């Protein structure tokens with residue numbers, strides 16, 4: 001493995017080094033079609049689509065960095081690579097410490113368990129002990145504004161309630177790196193504002209953040225640096241104000 005050059009001032013928390021990610025784009029419309037094609041000796045055409053191409057960036061400890069780009073440019077793919085949900089086809093992704101993504105918020109929730117049971121389950125998945133979760137339970141409940149519904153099965157929750165509880169767990173666990181992906185679309189306006197404040201507090205306490213959002217006002221407030229991705233390629237990495245400018249001037 002070749003040496004990776006450190007590009008950040010502080011110790012890097014996230015290293016994305018010459019990363020390429022491809023997805024298989026199948027041209028056969030159905031399994032049946034593919035099977036019939038195969039019986040007739042035809043090749044199943046499977047083109048690959050390059051979602052990210054040779055992307056390199058690093059995020060230093062305590063830094064908040066935005067990933068900007070138009071729809072389909074590869075932002076969520078970048079976050080999924082950092083969270084470990086996806087693996088790169090080429091290149092290396094490294095992270096230091098406990099990573100929590102708000103991308104998969106609620107993914108570990110079980111519909112037949114109560115809100116309370118789900119809090120413990122989800123916190124455990126995110127690496128918290130039972131005692132740690134117990135110590136923070138009241139705070140989690142208060143933030144979620146779920147109230148007495150906490151002892152009902154979550155399948156009876158409205159989607160907003162479900163997301164509020166899941167989000168509340170995710171932002172109350174101890175973490176070193178927080179991956180934020182359009183989470184502020186969660187809940188109603190007062191709840192969104194509360195989340196924004198909480199994320200800002202986490203950034204101020206030194207949590208490293210990688211933020212994907214189309215909300216330029218929010219990223220400008222939260223991040224000092226921005227990376228612009230265009231059609232899977234990094235086209236800019238620098239101060240957030242300049243990154244927003246580059247995005248506005250670029251074409252989809």
Ligand SMILES: Nc1ncnc2c1ncn2[C@@H]1O[C@H](COP(=O)(O)OP(=O)(O)OP(=O)(O)O)[C@@H](O)[C@H]1O
Nearest residue numbers: 023024049051069070071072073074075076077078
């Ligand atoms: N699992 C997958 N299989 C096939 N193609 C995928 C998969 N995930 C993403 N893609 C494709 O990769 C490209 C980048 O997707 P990605 O979700 O990273 O974009 P994005 O910049 O986050 O977009 P948006 O702003 O719309 O959320 C898109 O063209 C998308 O269709």
